[in-house]
Amino acid sequence: MGRKPGCSKDGLNKGAWTPLEDKMLMDYLKIHGEGKWSNIVRVTGLKRCGKSCRLRWMNYLRPNIKRGNFSDDEEDLIIRLHKLLGNRWSLIAGRLPGRTDNEIKNYWHTTIAKKAQQRQLRGQPRVGRKQIASGSQNGAASDLKNQSTIESQCTTGMVAATTTLQENTAQEHQDSIAMPKSTNGDLQHDMPKTYENESSSKGSQNGAASNFKNQSTIESQCTTGVVAATPTLQENTAQEHQYSTIAMAQSTSSNLQYYIPKTNENESSSKGLASGEDYNSSNIMMDYDYMEDFSKILDSDFTRLSDIHDIISTDHRSNNTIEVNGDHPGVSTNGCKSRETAEFPGKLLDSDHWSSNKCILADQGFDFMSLLSFLDSTDDEWTADALGTKVL
DNA sequence: AAAATGATCAACCGCCCTTAG
DNA sequence: TCTAAGGGCGGTTGATCATTT
CATH class of the missing domain: 1.10.10.60 (Homeodomain-like)
Incomplete structure (x- = not known):
């Protein structure tokens, strides 16, 4: 061709x-x-x-393109998402409102990689955190892979996306979020730095950069195998919530859970918190080792995740389920019953597997699906799902 | 003050996937 | 089914600015 x-x-x-x-x-x-x-x-x-x-x-x-320096929160989010997704800059950018894949890519190759290298040269891993020897699961060549100092700690597989929106005015939040796609184009925008705003284009956080008050983090806790999205939305209006990028459903599903296959129970349980370390969810990041399989999932085509569901279902049927929060139902593979009422959105119903049975466990596939949509959806799709504005 | 070096980032390149004819 | 075109993406380059010597 x-x-x-x-x-x-x-x-x-x-x-x-x-x-x-x-x-x-x-x-x-x-x-x-x-x-x-x-x-x-x-x-x-x-x-x-x-x-x-x-x-x-x-x-x-x-x-709505954000210019200026990356905030610490943004940097942290980039690091965590890169750990999950590898060099999938467009996906990562999708989780950082106002940032482009190109910008994030540049930032990674300059600032973050440099920091990682310096830290490695010093040989001083951050206290209480395990340095990761290998970074991305992505097959793409990257000399950053082995330089990653992305912290890893826990042992579980629980990934929590916690968004804390505090005391933002509506306007502040509006500035800090990704707006829904415009078809007709409200083309008001910050002028590009190429030939204008030169004085403010470097160094300082001009414009919306300082508005990034969504202290969005993807946190990981250990030992279970649940991926939880727990939003903390404080003092925000409904309008603010509507565009919150990583914010999960606030009221309807306050603790979204994503079941992931548990590869080795002993292995998993052996990776508990280091002795004497405080358990502070805000400081704990995803266990990279444990998450190897999960990373493979993320490295694959998201639309083919029915394989994962097979594993999950098998685990349930064999009573060898990853059980979190103690409550999971028995599984029937014959049609939709009781809690098996959720349906995948159409875009994930491509495979024959799913087209034959669109019913999944409401607290399994759906929640896992939520993670997928979190990583794969546009902001407005995701927030619409999270807010229950779309029937799932 | 000038040259050398480093850092940043806008833009390009080339590959891949999807879609339309 | 095949082919060409459109579009998306990650990797890389090179111009420009900042800092150091």
Whole structure:
């Protein structure tokens, strides 16, 4: 299959964008919206290939793009998500409102990797935390893999996403969140740094960066095998919640749980908290070793996670279930009964396996599905699910 | 003050997947 | 079923700015 080179047409501009080019692109997008990037050249006469236009839009011209330094919370989230997802920058970016994959990628390769390297050279792992020898499960080559100093501690497989939104005004939160996709394009935006706002483009946290008050963390606790999403949403209005990126359902399902296969009970139980260490959920991160299988799951195509459900169901049928919070029902594989009422969203019903039986345990597959949607969905999809605005 | 070096990040490259004809 | 085009993504480059010597 032949493939046309992306942007090799003669006569097309390359390099930094000019204000005029940006204006032409935005004028086009105001009218036509995103997509059909290759039409831009034809319609506007802009001498840029479609790919270049898309990149410019996605990384700089889009509304709500956050500029300025990464906060500690953001950095922490990047590290944790990278541990889970590897170099899947677009996925990681999807969990950081206003940040682009390119920006996160650059940040990783510069700041975080540098810190990791320095820490490794010093040979000083952070107190109370286990240094991880290998980073990403991603097959993609990365010399950062073995430099990862992402802390690891626990032993369980419990991943909790805790969002604490405190004392944010509605406007603050609005600024700090990913807004729903706009089709017609409200193209108000911070000017790109390339040619404007130079004075504020470096160093200081201009604009929305300081508004990142969602102290979103993905925390991990040990020993069970439950992935829990526990939101702490304080003093926020419903409107704020609506766009909260990582915030999980607040009231309807306050403790979402995701069952994951337990590979080796002894192994799992042997990785408890180090003696004498405080158990502080805010300080505990995911156990990378234990999470190996889980990371493989995340490294795979999310739509093929029915395999995982097979494992889970098998465990239940054999009474060898990962049981968390003590309450799990028996499993019937014949249709939907009692608690087996949840359905996967249609996008995960591709496989024959699921199409034959859309019923899953309400407190298993659904919750596991919630993790998938957390990692794979757009912000508005996820928050809609979490808020119960979509029937599941 | 100038050169060398380092850091940052916007943009490009090339591969892959999906979709339409 | 095949092919070409569109679009998305991760890796890499190179220009620019900051810092050090």
